[in-house]
Amino acid sequence: MIHELEKLIQERKTEPKEGSYTSYLFDEGLDKIAKKFGEESFEVVIAALNDEDLVEETADLLYHLLVLLAAKGVSLHDVETLLAERHGTTTPAKPRRDVTEW
Template sequence: MDDAQILARLEAVIAERRAGDPSASYVAKLNARGIGKIAQKVGEEATEVVIAALSGDKAELVGEAADLVFHLLVLLSAKGVALADVTAELQRREGVSGIAEKASRSS
């Protein structure tokens, strides 16, 4: 299974579980607690990625990065944003200098 397929499957599972029983599904539990809690989890996981990156432990960084991607997908789903929207934006930016792209957003 390639990277895109696993992300698509995960996105589908998250969408399926959003309205599930919060006592049986972590995704449903997060959604029941609201966008604020989901966003907080994304922030916590991002911080853990930074800590793992600074520690130099590759296995820890991989695990924390997976947690971050998962929680980001939960947040995107809760906000009605498809992963395809994010990948389309990445494709739009492909080949554009990061400096130039950022400058275009501030004007």
């Protein structure tokens, strides 16, 4: 399903459709798309903490991520390729900062 959604989003980018929310986002530009992604990210965090609507908010986040990737010319295939490369590496993971340090 996610690849089908990616294809539909790409179609809306190249062939806008009147009344389409996806077309609206592309018309508004990268700033609007990035802000919506940030908003949806926050909503996922809140949903996880409150045990409410996590699946719905995650679906919204994934949709907005796909729109953001399309706006920047990045495909799911690009992301999958990088993940496959990372999975195949044997170097130890880099230490991560705790969220409280951000």
